[in-house]
Every structure is written in C-alpha cells, then in structure tokens.
Amino acid sequence: MGRNLLAKVWDLHRVRDLPGGATQLFIGLHLIHEVTSPQAFEALRERGLKVARPDLTFAVVDHVVPTDDVRRPLADPLAEEMFCAIEDNTAACGIAFFPPGCGSQGVIHVAAPELGLTRPGLTIACGDSHTSTHGALGAVAFGIGTSQVRDVLATQCLAARRPKVRRIVLTGKLGPWVAAKDVILHIIRVLGVKGGVGFAYELAGPVVERMGIEERLTLCNMGIEGGARIAYCNPDEKTFAYLAGRRYAPDGADFAAAAAWWRTMASDPDASFDDEVALDVGDLAPMVTWGITPGQAIAIDEAVPSPSACPGPERAQAEEAQDFMGVTPGKPLTGLKVNVVFIGSCTNGRLSDLRVAARVARRGRVAPGVRALVVPGSERVAAQAEAEGLADVFRRAGFEWRLPGCSMCLAMNPDRLRAGELCVATSNRNFKGRQGHPQGRTVLAGPAMAAAAALAGEIVDIRTMMGADA
Amino acid sequence: MTAQSIQRVKGRVVPLGGDDIDTDRIIPARFLLCTTFAELGEHAFEDDRKSPGHPFSDPRYAGAKILVTGRNFGCGSSREHAPQALKRRGLEAVIGESFAEIFLDNATSCGMVCACLPREVIEKLLADAKRDPRSEATIDLAARTVGLRRRKYPLAMDESVRQRLLDGSWDVLAVLQEARDRADALAARLPYLAFRRGGAAR
Numbered sequence: 001m002g003r004n005l006l007a008k009v010w011d012l013h014r015v016r017d018l019p020g021g022a023t024q025l026f027i028g029l030h031l032i033h034e035v036t037s038p039q040a041f042e043a044l045r046e047r048g049l050k051v052a053r054p055d056l057t058f059a060v061v062d063h064v065v066p067t068d069d070v071r072r073p074l075a076d077p078l079a080e081e082m083f084c085a086i087e088d089n090t091a092a093c094g095i096a097f098f099p100p101g102c103g104s105q106g107v108i109h110v111a112a113p114e115l116g117l118t119r120p121g122l123t124i125a126c127g128d129s130h131t132s133t134h135g136a137l138g139a140v141a142f143g144i145g146t147s148q149v150r151d152v153l154a155t156q157c158l159a160a161r162r163p164k165v166r167r168i169v170l171t172g173k174l175g176p177w178v179a180a181k182d183v184i185l186h187i188i189r190v191l192g193v194k195g196g197v198g199f200a201y202e203l204a205g206p207v208v209e210r211m212g213i214e215e216r217l218t219l220c221n222m223g224i225e226g227g228a229r230i231a232y233c234n235p236d237e238k239t240f241a242y243l244a245g246r247r248y249a250p251d252g253a254d255f256a257a258a259a260a261w262w263r264t265m266a267s268d269p270d271a272s273f274d275d276e277v278a279l280d281v282g283d284l285a286p287m288v289t290w291g292i293t294p295g296q297a298i299a300i301d302e303a304v305p306s307p308s309a310c311p312g313p314e315r316a317q318a319e320e321a322q323d324f325m326g327v328t329p330g331k332p333l334t335g336l337k338v339n340v341v342f343i344g345s346c347t348n349g350r351l352s353d354l355r356v357a358a359r360v361a362r363r364g365r366v367a368p369g370v371r372a373l374v375v376p377g378s379e380r381v382a383a384q385a386e387a388e389g390l391a392d393v394f395r396r397a398g399f400e401w402r403l404p405g406c407s408m409c410l411a412m413n414p415d416r417l418r419a420g421e422l423c424v425a426t427s428n429r430n431f432k433g434r435q436g437h438p439q440g441r442t443v444l445a446g447p448a449m450a451a452a453a454a455l456a457g458e459i460v461d462i463r464t465m466m467g468a469d470a
Numbered sequence: 471m472t473a474q475s476i477q478r479v480k481g482r483v484v485p486l487g488g489d490d491i492d493t494d495r496i497i498p499a500r501f502l503l504c505t506t507f508a509e510l511g512e513h514a515f516e517d518d519r520k521s522p523g524h525p526f527s528d529p530r531y532a533g534a535k536i537l538v539t540g541r542n543f544g545c546g547s548s549r550e551h552a553p554q555a556l557k558r559r560g561l562e563a564v565i566g567e568s569f570a571e572i573f574l575d576n577a578t579s580c581g582m583v584c585a586c587l588p589r590e591v592i593e594k595l596l597a598d599a600k601r602d603p604r605s606e607a608t609i610d611l612a613a614r615t616v617g618l619r620r621r622k623y624p625l626a627m628d629e630s631v632r633q634r635l636l637d638g639s640w641d642v643l644a645v646l647q648e649a650r651d652r653a654d655a656l657a658a659r660l661p662y663l664a665f666r667r668g669g670a671a672r
Contacts, residue, residue: 012660015653019637020630024649026656028663036549038505047643053657064503078503085505121662129548129572143572145550147579147641155646157653161571161630193490194542197571227542229571250665258665293490313541313589317489410499410547431494431546438498438517 002268005234006165006200009140009265013123018159025160028122029139030057030152031108032095034064034086035412036127040150041089053156054094058117059086061099062107063412067375067402070100079413093153104247106378106404109133109346113217114380116246120235120262125152130346130428132223135232136216137239138265140200142229163230164274166199167267170207172282177462179356180211180218181348181426181446185287185297188226190279193295196228199275202267203233207281213242214352221347222428225294234266286462288333289430289444291321296430300449300461304329324432325441326422333443333459340423341372341454342435343399343447345409348426349377351384353447357426358390360451360462366398367457373415374399375407399454411436424453475638479563479583480608481535483599484525491539492546493573497555499547510551511558530603535562538595542566543584544573553577563609565616565625567592578631581640585609586626587616594618611636 015024030053032040037059044051051057064079074080083099090097098104104115109130112118120138124131127149134141148158168187188195201223208216216233223231240259243249250258285299296318298304306329307318322329327336343349343357354376366372374394376382382404385391391401408415409427416436417423423435423442430442443459452462501513519526537556543566544552553576556564563583577584587595595618598605608617611632615622634640657663 013656015649015656018630018645020628020633022630024646024653026653026660028660035502039507039550042506076503081505082503119662127548127550129546131548143548145548145553145572145576145579147550147643148575151643151646154643155650155653156657157646157649159630159634159642159646161628193545194568194570197542197568225546227545227570248667251667254665258662261661293492313489410494412499412502429492429494429546431492433498433517434494436500438520 001272002270004165004202004267004271004273005138005232005265006140006163006202006230009121009123010162015157022159022161025123025158027125027152027156027158028056029117029124030156031112031124031126031131032057032059032149033108033128034061034082036146037089037149038082038085039146040153043150044153049154051093051095051153056156057095057153058112059090059095059097060105060108060111061086063406063410065100065405066413067405067407067415070403076414100403103379106380107346107349107406109221110349110377110381113137114246114378116243116249119243119249120239121265125158129224130221132229132231133217133221133346135220135223135230136213138232138235138262140230140232143224163200164198165202166196166275166277167202167204167273169205169276169278170203170281171205171278172207172280174207174281175284177286177448177466178284179446180215182284182287183207183281184219184222185289185294185444186281186284187279188222188295189297191226191277193225193293194227196223196226199228200230200232201226201228202273203231208233209236212352213238214350217350218347222294225428235262286446286449288449288459290325290327290333291318292324292430292432294428294430294444296321300334301332303332306330334461336459337422338370338424338453338458339421340417341370341450342375342408342423342425342427343373343450344375344377344407345427346377347428348447349375349381351381353426354381354385354390357447357451358393360448360455360466361393361397361399364397364455366454370454370457372399372454373402373408375402376404378404408435410434424450424459426450473581473638473641476581476583476635476640477612478608478610479535481562481606482531482533482604483536483538483595483607484531484534485596485599486525486537486539487596489540490542490545493544493549493552494546496544496552497549502549502551507551507554507558510555514555514559533560535560536607536609537561537564538592538599539564539566540592541568543569545570548572550576550579553580553582557582565592565595565609574628574631578634578640583609583611583635584627585616587623591623
C-alpha cells in the first residue's frame with residue numbers, strides 16, 4: 001500500500017514522538033505577521049532565547065495596514081506600534097521582512113507563494129488559521145497560536161497531533177461562473193464546519209487537476225472553515241511551472257532536482273486514506289452564504305432553508321443566523337440589498353480573481369450608494385493588475401482601488417462595516433462582527449458574484465447578469 | 471520557567487451553550503490591536519455580551535472557573551487572544567462537545583483545560599448552572615471525569631493534551647528544546663534545504 005502526501009511529509013519532519021501520541025515536528029518554513037508574533041518575541045526575550053532558524057522565517061505586515069495610506073507613522077497609533085514591533089523584532093533577529101513598498105508585501109498567504117517560499121514537501125506554520133492555503137502547492141501547512149509561534153521561533157519545532165487524512169475527490173465539469181470558491185463553500189456545506197476536525201483534507205480528482213494554482217490556493221484556504229486545519233493538493237506539472245523562476249524557488253540545475261523530489265512527495269496512486277468522499281460538482285451553481293458560519297451556504301438559485309428543515313442541533317443556530325442576517329426562509333438571496341462589496345483577501349485577492357471581477361466590472365458602474373473596495377492581495381498582484389489595465393477597469397466602474405492588505409476580511413484596519421450594513425465579501429468568514437461592526441452582515445461569494453452585486457446594488461445571479469457571456 | 475501540573479479544576483460554571491462559537495466572538499479583532507495579552511480579559515465576548523441574558527454580563531456568574539459550551543468551540547481565527555482573554559477573566563477550563571483544533575492547542579499552551587462531554591451531559595451542566603449559579607463542577611484529569619452533584623461523567627480528551635496538563639509540560643517549549651540536536655540532525659537531512667535558491671526577479 002502506498003503512502004499519502006501527509007504521511008510522507010510528516011515522517012520526513014518527525015524529530016521524535018512525544019508522550020500521548022504527539023509528534024515533535026520540524027517546521028520547514030515559518031511565516032509570521034504583526035498580530036500574532038509580538039508576544040512570542042517578548043516571550044523569547046523574557047527567557048533569553050534566540051531565534052533558532054531566522055533563515056527559515058519570513059515576515060510581513062498585512063493585518064493592520066491601512067489600504068489608503070501607508071505612510072509612517074500609520075494613522076492608528078496601535079497599528080503603528082504593531083508595525084514597529086515586527087520591524088524591530090525581525091531586524092534584531094535577522095529575519096527577512098517584507099514591508100509595504102518593497103514590491104513583495106501582501107497578505108502572507110498571497111505573498112509567500114508568489115515569492116516561491118511555499119513549495120511541495122515542506123511543513124509550513126504561521127500564526128494564522130488560513131495557513132492551510134499553502135497546501136495548494138503540496139505542502140503540509142497549518143495555523144498556530146502565539147505560544148506555538150514562540151515554540152517555532154525558539155526551536156523550529158512544534159508539538160503536533162498527526163491528523164487523519166480525508167481524500168475528497170471532485171468530479172464533473174464546473175459550469176460557467178462557477179469556480180474554486182463555490183466548490184469549497186459546497187464542500188463545507190456538505191461536510192459541515194466541524195466535519196474536518198481531526199482531518200487533513202486532500203483535495204483531488206479531475207476538477208482539482210484542471211484548476212490553476214491560484215484556484216487551488218482558494219480551495220485550500222477555506223479548508224479551515226470546514227474544520228480541517230490542513231488542506232492540500234498533490235503537486236503536479238502546474239505546481240512546478242508556477243514555481244519556476246520565483247525568488248526563493250530552487251534555481252538552475254537544482255530546479256530539476258527539486259522537481260524530481262517534489263514528484264515523489266505526492267500521494268502514491270495506491271495510497272490509503274482514513275476516509276474518502278466523492279463529490280460531483282458538475283451541476284454546482286455560484287454559491288452564497290445566508291448565515292453566520294461558512295457552512296450556511298446555498299446555491300444562488302436556491303431558497304434560504306427553513307430552520308425547521310435543518311437537522312435538530314442546527315435549528316437554533318439557523319434561527320439566530322436568519323434573524324441576524326435579515327433573510328427570509330423559503331426565498332433566495334437574489335434581490336437582497338447590498339451596501340458594501342469587498343473584493344480581496346487571502347481567499348480571493350489574487351490576479352485571477354481580479355481578472356474575473358474586472359470582466360464583470362467592465363459591464364457597468366457600481367450602483368449608487370454602494371461602497372465597493374478592491375483590495376489586491378499583494379503588491380505583486382497590484383502591479384500586475386495595473387499593468388493589465390484591471391485597476392483602471394475598477395476605477396472607471398466606480399470601485400475603490402486600494403493598497404494590499406487583509407483589510408475588510410477582519411477589519412483590523414480602518415476598512416470596516418457600519419451598523420446594519422450588508423457586505424458581499426470574497427473573503428472567508430461571515431461570523432457575526434467579523435467585518436468590524438457587531439451588527440455588520442456578511443454574505444460570502446466568489447469574485448464574479450461580488451462584482452455583480454456591486455453593479456446591481458443587490459445580490460444577483462451572475463449567470464443571469466452576464467447572459468451568454470460565459 | 472517550569473509549569474504547574476494541572477490535576478483538577480473545581481469551580482462554578484458559566485452556562486454559555488451554543489455551537490460553533492468562533493474566536494471573533496470570543497475576542498473581536500479590534501482588541502487584537504495590541505502587543506501584549508494583558509488587557510484582554512475585560513473584552514471577552516465584548517459584543518455578544520451586550521445581548522440580553524448573556525451569562526458574561528450576569529454578575530451571578532462572576533468568578534466562575536468553568537465555561538460550558540456546545541460543539542466546535544473556538545473555530546475560526548487562530549488568535550491565542552481568545553483563550554488568553556478567557557483565562558484573564560478567571561476561567562480555568564472549558565467543557566464542550568468538541569473543540570476546534572487550533573483553539574485546543576492555544577488553550578493547552580496557556581494551561582487551560584478543554585474537556586469534551588456528550589451533548590446530553592452538557593445540557594445537564596447548562597441546566598444546572600442556570601438553575602443554581604452557585605453550583606460547582608469538578609474536572610478530574612487523572613480520573614478522566616467531570617463531577618456534578620455527586621455524579622461523575624466520563625470526559626474525553628486528546629491523550630497528549632491530557633498528559634501535558636498532568637505532567638506540567640503544557641507549556642511545551644522546554645520539552646521541544648530537549649531535542650535540539652535531533653532537530654538539527656533532521657534539518658541537515660532535509661532534501662529541500664540543500665537546493666540552491668534562485669535569485670530570479672519574479
């Protein structure tokens with residue numbers, strides 16, 4: 001029986017077994033940012049410890065940066081303090097830091113793959129739950145908390161529990177305007193927001209094989225929303241082509257050697273899995289969320305479920321969600337008035353996402369009264385979008401073209417919802433209060449649906465809006 | 471710095487209930503604009519607790535040590551600020567039907583106990599604490615039980631987590647440091663650390 005990718009990567013990085021079945025795991029790449037690292041550096045200082053492998057540690061500032069003006073000092077003194085902290089900590093420890101203006105800054109999960117830091121066969125940890133994103137290139141990548149950031153800084157190791165592996169085989173040909181975001185929302189809906197707890201998700205099958213790397217990044221990004229701390233795709237020729245020529249990817253003759261090794265790290269054809277799920281996504285429609293968890297999702301042509309039709313334990317939650325969101329059971333979401341549109345984040349802030357959104361934006365103008373933000377995932381994405389003319393498309397259509405950062409995904413910067421506003425967001429979480437106001441409401445969707453909502457001023461079916469232009 | 475062994479938690483219960491309580495609800499992101507955890511306690515459930523009847527704004531539950539909730543507690547963001555806020559509010563343990571994995575790691579790292587019980591027992595605990603806020607529960611890690619009103623219910627917990635709490639290595643850094651030489655030796659064998667990095671502009 002062959003082995004799956006997770007088993008190969010785990011065994012390669014196992015320093016030793018710990019009591020009770022945990023593993024001391026070596027971390028091949030440690031990504032840090034300004035929110036979850038300052039307390040970790042402080043803990044190191046308190047104990048007189050050094051960073052074990054600054055050469056395997058890379059830092060950005062992404063969560064707190066404003067998207068309109070990043071001149072120092074930042075307008076918010078607390079954000080400025082956090083910026084200074086990571087600047088000082090990385091300088092003192094010899095860690096590479098990518099601040100705004102360097103050309104490589106961005107949301108860590110957008111910037112690291114672009115830099116070629118994310119590669120097959122690595123263990124990757126970052127103090128951010130969306131670290132699952134990096135699995136798209138065949139890494140075993142997972143989010144950690146601040147104490148664990150400290151552990152990795154001090155030892156380049158973690159105490160980790162080995163997950164089981166669930167292989168999700170996706171078949172069918174995706175319909176027009178249906179993409180990775182819709183697929184992952186569908187998976188979470190089917191398997192539940194805690195369905196992946198204790199599992200790593202291997203996303204496989206012809207649908208994944210046909211996807212480009214950026215779509216795979218979207219897919220793995222939201223594995224955590226389904227409870228799976230780790231999600232990954234097996235590396236293939238597309239992965240290698242994506243990595244070729246990137247700053248931190250192997251160079252010259254070593255690239256061929258690396259690619260040969262990367263190939264060996266993919267799951268074997270006869271690999272075994274702890275669980276297997278097959279999903280035909282051929283008849284999937286664009287997805288939207290109607291509630292306050294990413295699992296509360298429906299197809300755009302489907303009605304909001306009646307709480308009484310939900311399974312027992314989910315009934316109260318559905319009632320709470322519908323009350324909070326102001327949606328009506330039995331009705332579809334189309335026609336729901338939209339105040340804000342947010343296109344960006346580590347889920348859908350990449351060039352391919354902006355291309356799709358721009359195709360829609362070319363068709364009209366942002367509806368009166370709608371605030372529509374396009375926040376590129378990184379400076380590299382922004383530069384490419386400018387060069388391709390996408391930024392101009394957005395500006396002409398009345399979207400605000402912003403600077404890169406996490407922005408309104410979690411609203412730690414000034415980009416926030418106001419009371420009662422409803423936002424169609426391409427990000428990953430529709431939790432109560434997530435976008436910066438306790439009464440702000442979030443509908444998650446893909447970039448095409450979000451752009452369409454901006455033009456219409458209400459939630460629409462992108463397929464209807466674009467007609468035959470598929 | 472050696473950590474304390476945690477054998478048991480005995481105290482009053484705050485009956486939160488609810489499923490899929492995410493870390494944005496436990497500590498909203500605007501309170502993450504900080505470089506220490508020191509001030510977080512006062513902001514636990516800052517937004518949720520404004521709704522009527524929320525147990526975190528009910529003075530009868532002030533000083534409770536055990537939070538009781540439903541399934542998938544602590545899902546979402548990896549912010550350790552969440553268990554840190556609960557801990558700084560005086561909570562020492564969370565009893566739930568299940569926990570999100572990153573939350574479980576973060577809670578363990580700060581010496582907070584996360585114990586799993588079946589839904590029907592959780593409902594008993596919730597009902598009991600609502601009826602009598604002075605009622606106490608006891609989590610016994612060695613015996614793997616939760617005690618409530620002279621009855622004991624078996625709890626479930628990841629074995630590596632339970633051992634770390636019992637042997638005082640819940641702050642696991644010292645354990646990881648012991649194997650420094652082995653970690654260095656492993657790194658020296660990793661194929662990818664030997665590949666020469668490119669200097670390409672892309």
